[in-house]
Amino acid sequence: TNELPRILQETLLLTEKQLIGCQKNQTTGLLPFSHSTLWRRVKDGTFPPPQKLSEASRSIAWRTKDVLDWYANPAAYRAAQIH
Numbered sequence: 001t002n003e004l005p006r007i008l009q010e011t012l013l014l015t016e017k018q019l020i021g022c023q024k025n026q027t028t029g030l031l032p033f034s035h036s037t038l039w040r041r042v043k044d045g046t047f048p049p050p051q052k053l054s055e056a057s058r059s060i061a062w063r064t065k066d067v068l069d070w071y072a073n074p075a076a077y078r079a080a081q082i083h
Contacts, residue, residue, distance in 0.1 A: 009064050010064040010065055012063055012064040013053075013062065013063060013064065014030070015061050016050075019062065032036070039063060044080040046074075046077060046079070047077070047079070048062055048069070
């Protein structure tokens with residue numbers, strides 16, 4: 001029973017809209033910042049980089065585990081690999 005949450009953390013992916021919300025649809029996201037802040041943080045390594053979903057598309061998403069690692073200590077988070 002304890003395995004399921006760990007498996008979900010390892011395999012679930014979050015889209016940008018889930019992370020920052022969508023003004024057009026008036027939905028809120030999980031993060032308290034905008035599109036530009038998200039990408040600035042990814043670039044400087046203070047937020048996890050997204051994963052490319054396939055070589056054939058431009059689709060990307062963030063691993064839930066990476067976002068949870070960031071949530072654990074956002075001020076001290078540094079991405080292992082900056083893209």
